[in-house]
Amino acid sequence: MAPDARAQFLTMFPSIMLPMFLAVVDQTIVATALPAIAASLGEVDRLSWIVVSYLVATTVAAPVYGRLGDLLGRRRLMLVALGIFIGASVLCALARSIETLTVARVLQGAGGGGLMTLSQALVGEAIPPRERARYQGYLAAVAVSSNAFGPVAGGFLTQHFGWPSVFLVNVPIGIAAAFLALRLPARPGNREPFRFDVLGLFLFAAFITSALIALERARVFVAAGGYGFPLLIVLAAVAAVFLIWRERRARSPLLPIPLLQHAAIWRCDAMAACHGGMLVSLITFLPLYFGIVHGTSASTTGLLMLPMTAGIGIGSLVTGRIVSRTGRTAIFPSVGMTIVASVLALIAFAAPFLPPVSIAAIFGATAIFMGSVMGVVQLTVQLASGPKQLGAGAATVQFSRSLGAALGTALVGTVLFATLAATSPEASAGFARILEGGPGTLATLGAAERQAIREGLDLAFRNAFLCTAVFSGFAAILAWTLPIRRL
Incomplete structure (x- = not known):
C-alpha cells in the first residue's frame, strides 16, 4: 500500500468502521441475553419485540439519513446519529419492563440506521470505484462479522455483568467513535x-x-385465530399502496423510486434483504438451538458462534480483495449463495444427529461464502446510483437489508413457534418456560416433558433452518441474474 493510500486508509477506515460496528452488533448482541432479560422482566411472549423494534427503527431511519446526508453533509449527520444511539443505549440499560425496553430500542435504532447508511455513503464519497471494492470488503467484513460477533459478546457480558451491560458497553465505544468521526473531512x-x-x-x-407486528402475531393467529393478524396485513398493504403513490408524486421523495426501478439496484436490494433475513435469523435462533437443545451455557454458546464470525469476516475480506484486483463482482455471491443454500438445506435434516461442535464448524465453513454478498451489493449500487445519489443508494441497501432481517427473523420465529404449537402444545408451553427461565429449566421438567420438547424442537428448528435455506436460494437466483457483473 502506497504512503498516500495508507494515510487515507488510517484516516477513513477507523472513523467509519466503529460506527458501523456499533450499529450492526446491536442487532444481535441481545440474542444470548434474551433468556436473562426474560427472567428479569418477564413477558416471554414479547421477547421478539426487543429484536424486531431495533430492526424496524433502523429500517425506517435509513432513507431519512441517506436523503439528509446528501443534502446537509454526512459527517454532521454521523455525529447526530451517534448522540442518539449513545443516549438510547443508556435508556435500554435502565429499562425495567419489556415495553420501556422496546421504546428505548426504537430510539437506539433511530440512531443505528444513520450509522450504517452514512458509513457506506462516506466510502463512496471519498474513494475511487476500484479502490472502493477493497474498502467495501473491509466494511462488509465489519458488518457481517459484527452480526455474528454480537451473540458472542452478549453471552460473555450477560454471564459476567448482567444483561444491562450489553447496552452500557455502547457508551464508551460510541464516544470514541464520535471523536474518530471528527477526523473525517467536513x-x-x-x-x-x-x-x-x-x-x-x-x-x-x-x-x-404493521408488516412486522403482523408477522410477530402470526404464530398467535395460527394457534388461536382472531382478527388482529389479517387487519395488520391489510393495513400494511394499504400503507404500501399509498406510499408508492406518494413517492411517485413528491418533489423530494423519501424513497428514490427511479433508483429502485434500476435493474441492478432492485436486484441488489432484494439480495441484501434475503441475505439479511438469512443471516440475522441464524444469529438470533442458533444460540437458542445450542442453549435449549444441547444445554450449553451463554458463554459456551457464544464460543460456538465464533466460527461463523470468523468465516464471514474472512469471506468478506477475500471477496473485496479479489474484486479490487480483477474487477469481477457478481460471480462471487452467485456461487457463494448457491453453496450456502445447499448446506443449510442439508443441515436442516442432519442437525439432530450432530454434536454442537460439528454444527459450529459447518456453519463456520459455510459463513465464508455468506461473506461474499454485502461488499458486492454496496459497490454495485454505488456504481449504479452515481455520485449525486450515493446517500440515497446506500440507504436503499440499508433499509432493504434491515427490512429483510426484520421480516426474516419474524418469519422464522413464526415458523418455529407455529411448528411447536401444531406438533405439541405441551412442547410449546415448555419451550416458553425454558426461554423465561433459561436452559437450566429443562432439568427441572419431567422425563416425558423433556422428551416431548426435544422432539418438537427438532422438527421446529428443521423448518426454521429450511426457511433460511429458502432465503439463501432466492439470493443466489438474484445474484445469477445481476446485470452489472464487473467494475
Missing part, C-alpha cells in the same frame, strides 16, 4: 432545494411497523 451537502417528505415517512413507518 464536506458540504449538495444544497439542492429540499422539502422533507413527512407524509412519505409516516406511510413508510406505517408499512414497516
Whole structure:
C-alpha cells in the first residue's frame, strides 16, 4: 500500500468502521441475553419485540439519513446519529419492563440506521470505484462479522455483568467513535432545494411497523385465530399502496423510486434483504438451538458462534480483495449463495444427529461464502446510483437489508413457534418456560416433558433452518441474474 493510500486508509477506515460496528452488533448482541432479560422482566411472549423494534427503527431511519446526508453533509449527520444511539443505549440499560425496553430500542435504532447508511455513503464519497471494492470488503467484513460477533459478546457480558451491560458497553465505544468521526473531512451537502417528505415517512413507518407486528402475531393467529393478524396485513398493504403513490408524486421523495426501478439496484436490494433475513435469523435462533437443545451455557454458546464470525469476516475480506484486483463482482455471491443454500438445506435434516461442535464448524465453513454478498451489493449500487445519489443508494441497501432481517427473523420465529404449537402444545408451553427461565429449566421438567420438547424442537428448528435455506436460494437466483457483473 502506497504512503498516500495508507494515510487515507488510517484516516477513513477507523472513523467509519466503529460506527458501523456499533450499529450492526446491536442487532444481535441481545440474542444470548434474551433468556436473562426474560427472567428479569418477564413477558416471554414479547421477547421478539426487543429484536424486531431495533430492526424496524433502523429500517425506517435509513432513507431519512441517506436523503439528509446528501443534502446537509454526512459527517454532521454521523455525529447526530451517534448522540442518539449513545443516549438510547443508556435508556435500554435502565429499562425495567419489556415495553420501556422496546421504546428505548426504537430510539437506539433511530440512531443505528444513520450509522450504517452514512458509513457506506462516506466510502463512496471519498474513494475511487476500484479502490472502493477493497474498502467495501473491509466494511462488509465489519458488518457481517459484527452480526455474528454480537451473540458472542452478549453471552460473555450477560454471564459476567448482567444483561444491562450489553447496552452500557455502547457508551464508551460510541464516544470514541464520535471523536474518530471528527477526523473525517467536513464536506458540504449538495444544497439542492429540499422539502422533507413527512407524509412519505409516516406511510413508510406505517408499512414497516404493521408488516412486522403482523408477522410477530402470526404464530398467535395460527394457534388461536382472531382478527388482529389479517387487519395488520391489510393495513400494511394499504400503507404500501399509498406510499408508492406518494413517492411517485413528491418533489423530494423519501424513497428514490427511479433508483429502485434500476435493474441492478432492485436486484441488489432484494439480495441484501434475503441475505439479511438469512443471516440475522441464524444469529438470533442458533444460540437458542445450542442453549435449549444441547444445554450449553451463554458463554459456551457464544464460543460456538465464533466460527461463523470468523468465516464471514474472512469471506468478506477475500471477496473485496479479489474484486479490487480483477474487477469481477457478481460471480462471487452467485456461487457463494448457491453453496450456502445447499448446506443449510442439508443441515436442516442432519442437525439432530450432530454434536454442537460439528454444527459450529459447518456453519463456520459455510459463513465464508455468506461473506461474499454485502461488499458486492454496496459497490454495485454505488456504481449504479452515481455520485449525486450515493446517500440515497446506500440507504436503499440499508433499509432493504434491515427490512429483510426484520421480516426474516419474524418469519422464522413464526415458523418455529407455529411448528411447536401444531406438533405439541405441551412442547410449546415448555419451550416458553425454558426461554423465561433459561436452559437450566429443562432439568427441572419431567422425563416425558423433556422428551416431548426435544422432539418438537427438532422438527421446529428443521423448518426454521429450511426457511433460511429458502432465503439463501432466492439470493443466489438474484445474484445469477445481476446485470452489472464487473467494475
